[in-house]
Amino acid sequence: xxxxxxxxxxxxxxxxxxxxxxxxxxxxxxxxxxxxxxxxxxxxxxxxxxxxxxxxxxxxxxxxxxxxxxxxxxxxxxxxxxxxxxxxxxxxxxxxxxxxxxxxxxxxxxxxxxxxxxxxxxxxxxxxxxxxxxxxxxxxxxxxxxxxxxxxxxxxxxxxxxxxxxxxxxxxxxxxxxxxxxxxxxxxxxxxxxxxxxxxxxxxxxxxxxxxxxxxxxxxxxxxxxxxxxxxxxxxxxxxxxxxxxxxxxxxxxxxxxxxxxxxxxxxxxxxxxxxxxxxxxxxxxxxxxxxxxxxxxxxxxxxxxxxxxxxxxxxxxxxxxxx
Amino acid sequence: xxxxxxxxxxxxxxxxxxxxxxxxxxxxxxxxxxxxxxxxxxxxxxxxxxxxxxxxxxxxxxxxxxxxxxxxxxxxxxxxxxxxxxxxxxxxxxxxxxxxxxxxxxxxxxxxxxxxxxxxxxxxxxxxxxxxxxxxxxxxxxxxxxxxxxxxxxxxxxxxxxxxxxxxxxxxxxxxxxxxxxxxxxxxxxxxxxxxxxxxxxxxxxxxxxxxxxxxxxxxxxxxxxxxxxxxxxxxxxxxxxxxxxxxxxxxxxxxxxxxxxxxxxxxxxxxxxxxxxxxxxxxxxxxxxxxxxxxxxxxxxxxxxxxxxxxxxxxxxxxxxxxxxxxxxxxxxxxxxxxxxxxxxxxxxxxxxxxxxxxxxxxxxxxxxxxxxxxxxxxxxxxxxxxxxxxxxxxxxxxxxxxxxxxxxxxxxxxx
Numbered sequence: 072x073x074x075x076x077x078x079x080x081x082x083x084x085x086x087x088x089x090x091x092x093x094x095x096x097x098x099x100x101x102x103x104x105x106x107x108x109x110x111x112x113x114x115x116x117x118x119x120x121x122x123x124x125x126x127x128x129x130x131x132x133x134x135x136x137x138x139x140x141x142x143x144x145x146x147x148x149x150x151x152x153x154x155x156x157x158x159x160x161x162x163x164x165x166x167x168x169x170x171x172x173x174x175x176x177x178x179x180x181x182x183x184x185x186x187x188x189x190x191x192x193x194x195x196x197x198x199x200x201x202x203x204x205x206x207x208x209x210x211x212x213x214x215x216x217x218x219x220x221x222x223x224x225x226x227x228x229x230x231x232x233x234x235x236x237x238x239x240x241x242x243x244x245x246x247x248x249x250x251x252x253x254x255x256x257x258x259x260x261x262x263x264x265x266x267x268x269x270x271x272x273x274x275x276x277x278x279x280x281x282x283x284x285x286x287x288x289x290x291x292x293x294x295x296x297x298x299x300x301x302x303x304x305x306x307x308x309x310x311x312x313x314x315x316x317x318x319x320x321x322x323x324x325x326x327x328x329x330x331x332x333x334x335x336x337x338x339x340x341x342x343x344x345x346x347x348x349x350x351x352x353x354x355x356x357x358x359x360x361x362x363x364x365x366x367x368x369x370x371x372x373x374x375x376x377x378x379x380x381x382x383x384x385x386x387x388x389x390x391x392x393x394x395x
Numbered sequence: 396x397x398x399x400x401x402x403x404x405x406x407x408x409x410x411x412x413x414x415x416x417x418x419x420x421x422x423x424x425x426x427x428x429x430x431x432x433x434x435x436x437x438x439x440x441x442x443x444x445x446x447x448x449x450x451x452x453x454x455x456x457x458x459x460x461x462x463x464x465x466x467x468x469x470x471x472x473x474x475x476x477x478x479x480x481x482x483x484x485x486x487x488x489x490x491x492x493x494x495x496x497x498x499x500x501x502x503x504x505x506x507x508x509x510x511x512x513x514x515x516x517x518x519x520x521x522x523x524x525x526x527x528x529x530x531x532x533x534x535x536x537x538x539x540x541x542x543x544x545x546x547x548x549x550x551x552x553x554x555x556x557x558x559x560x561x562x563x564x565x566x567x568x569x570x571x572x573x574x575x576x577x578x579x580x581x582x583x584x585x586x587x588x589x590x591x592x593x594x595x596x597x598x599x600x601x602x603x604x605x606x607x608x609x610x611x612x613x614x615x616x617x618x619x620x621x622x623x624x625x626x627x628x629x630x631x632x633x634x635x636x637x638x639x640x641x642x643x644x645x646x647x648x649x650x651x652x653x654x655x656x657x658x659x660x661x662x663x664x665x666x667x668x669x670x671x672x673x674x675x676x677x678x679x680x681x682x683x684x685x686x687x688x689x690x691x692x693x694x695x696x697x698x699x700x701x702x703x704x705x706x707x708x709x710x711x712x713x714x715x716x717x718x719x720x721x722x723x724x725x726x727x728x729x730x731x732x733x734x735x736x737x738x739x740x741x742x743x744x745x746x747x748x749x750x751x752x753x754x755x756x757x758x759x760x761x762x763x764x765x766x767x768x769x770x771x772x773x774x775x776x777x778x779x780x781x782x783x784x785x786x787x788x789x790x791x792x793x794x795x796x797x798x799x800x801x802x803x804x805x806x807x808x809x810x811x812x
Contacts, residue, residue: 118541180788186541187480188787191699194692195783198776206773320548320688327545363560372549376534379546383538391539393643 085228090353092226096235098345099242100300104322105329105337106245107292113265113332114285116186117178120193122293123320124200125166129294130301131204132162134213152218159298163291170290171283179282217302234302241299245292246338252288253334261285265332296322321348321368324375330388339386344371410628412621429613433606453721454605460717461612462674467697467709468623469666474695475704476627477659478639479535482691483547484667486554489686490527491520491668492574492675493564499575499676506572507563512580517672524668528660536656539642551688558683565683574676577608608677615673616710619666624706626662635659696779700786702795711794719782720775727774 081089104122111119119125136142137158144154173196181189204210219233252258263271264281272278325344329336352367359366384390400417403409413419431439432449440446447453466488474480499516500508531550538546558565566572578587591607602610626632634655637645646652675681693716701712790796803812 118544177784177788184787184791187544187695188699188791190541190544191695192784192787195696195780195787197780198689198692198783199780202773202776202780206770206776320552323545323548327542331541363556365559366556369553369556372552375549376546379538379542380534383542385542 081228081230086353088226088229089231090349092229092231092235092239094346094349095342096238096345097349098342099239100296100341101322101325101345102338102341103242103245103292103296103299105325105341106249106334107289107296108322108326109329109332109334109337110249110261110285110292111289112326114261115174115178115282117189117193118186118331119289120190121173121196121200122289123322124197124204125170125290125293126297126300127204127210128169128200129162129166129290129297130215131208131210131213132165132294133159133298134210134215136161136165137216138214155216155218159295162298163294166290166294167287170286170288170293173290174283174286178286179279215298215301234299237302238299241295242341245295246334249288249334257281257284321371324371326385328375328378328385330385332389333385333387336385336387344374347371347374412624412628426617430610433602433609434600451603451605454609456718456721458605458608458612458677459674460714461609461616462670462677463694463697463717464616464710464713465619465673466667466670467694467701467713468619468706469663469670470694471698471704471706471709472623472626472635472666473659473663475698475709476632476639477635477656479656479659480544480695481535481547481660481663482544482688482695483531483550484663484694485686485688485690486547486550487524487528487664487667488671488674488690489554489558489683490664491524491671492681492686493558494520494523494668495672495676496572496574497564500572501575505563506566510575510583512582513575513578516575517669520672521665521669524671525661525665528664529657532657532660533653535660536653548688548691551686551691554686555683558686569682569684571680571682571685573680574678576679577611577673577676612673612677615669619669620706620710623666627706631655631658696783698793700783700793702793705795707798708793708795711798715794716779716782720779723775723778 104126107122107125108119111117111122137155142161143157144151147154147157177192177196178189181192217234219237221232223230223232225231253262260271260276261281261284263274263276264278268278271281321344322341325340326337327340328343329338329340348367348370351370355362355366378386382388400415403414408414413422428439428442428445432445433454435449440449448457466484469487470481470484495516497507498509498511498519499513500506501510502508534546535543562568577591579589579591580587591611592604593607594601594603595607596602597607627636634645634650637648637650638652638655642652645655671686697712697716698709699712700715701710702708786793792799
């Protein structure tokens, strides 16, 4: 199965398979970002527009830990990939701390303010974090030292990049972890808080801790998504770049399509958006003259618009009961 | 009533635009100062801010702020009055700008343009944007709150893509194309009878192009602000406020929700369209990427900083947001001078600012390259973000709220309330 010798002529089916893996990977990345959104929205009722920028900062953290500080290799023996994974975890932990700090100093004082003021704060954070990651630390020229680099393997006649497999595995892992987390004590507390904050407080749940854990996990999920979105086969090509910011803005349709407050919605929405983007990019390429260059990047928004017209609260979102 | 400005004895008095004599005098003085500002006159030049805002480099920024004011007033009607927070304002500005360039632009083999005069393309840019707003409104009526905000983000990205598809209108790639100038012609004759884009002579005074543009924009802004203030106290404006405060209750009282939201979108888009056309034709040449999400965010920031739902709030917020980066720039320039000189604090500034090569510091004045000593442009963006956060955290009602506090302090002095 794996080998460079199997250079059979690529059939239509092979292209379909190839596209399938790419679409799954992109869908996974969107789902990861959407999951972070949903966790934060469910518990703190804040729409975190800075999720994308936090992903960029997460990628910078990895580059800082793994390349600049050479942190795990200095202390531990062992193979390169193990060091990389440790560095990834350290970067995610750093992102979690950043998320907690953001929650503590900018979101918590705003509790009780209109939802839109909070959303605006996260938009301002987006501007700050994006400027820092592009202009101050020059993310565009940084390497992430990905162990599998640009390597691909052959599945029949289809060429599949290892990065695609890694991204899908990462998303699977994250969703299983979150699903397990919801069964734990803290997870139940989080679900209770999202259901009714005051009732949860009356039951002795530490709501502010739930908030900071939600932001911490949202930020580290963003960091994972940022790292896996900055790998080679994606347009950014091994280093994070400015397109990354727009890439992460395209995760918004995934959240909205799935429903702002549904974990299942994040998965399904992310996959729908990822598949429609990649398959449209593959099979409508002949019509580029009519549709314009880069038309596939608009597909997520079109899918979102159509989806919202049919179901205004997304596929799995809670329908808001409107009272006088 | 005389001597009791807070007491209204008739509905007319309560709904009046300028209920008290103080306000009438204050507004009259403000307009007088604004009209005389661009000239160096003895009294006007002593007033702080006005002293330098009238100078040519600053007047150009003020012109930009005036255009942004018009767009912000439009978003204020939609978001502040009707409660529909939209992040798609940049899209409608783009629609207006491209209508203007299609109707007023010069035709070449690769670009479309009909070369029509300004009295046609300026209103048309607003009307076409309003039409697009009406097209979008049915979708916006179905989705609410934060879902609406994200949907309108989609609009911005779709608009950016459309500008890439229709290169005949938007111009090739990142170059963009030239917009028609702010010149009034009767039809397509050579010599405009009123030219806002060149130096000239009005009555007994020499006026340069910046001053002419300033007067034109100031007149337009007064017109649009009056229209916005009057809309707010009309039947339409009251129906918007009812929808904003509680949509179900408004519907029960007989306010047609669909119609109110559609008119809100249409009128707000009209403002945005005109502002977009003005901005593009003042700048002269614009890249399609200029109509991006950041521009939309800027307008929501303007409303939040100025204070939602108020004409004066929108105008104050615009001036704050548009002028503050320039002040930051000036400040950085000043710190660089301090670091070079040998004043009392030069050592402190020297630590902060990079002036020459091999110097240590956080902010770079000379170098524009990206990287650790922050270029001044990056610092601008960061300060802009920080400002939004600080305002929302400490003054949720914005500049208008600060003004109310100051006013109440003086009204109640020497008592605290």
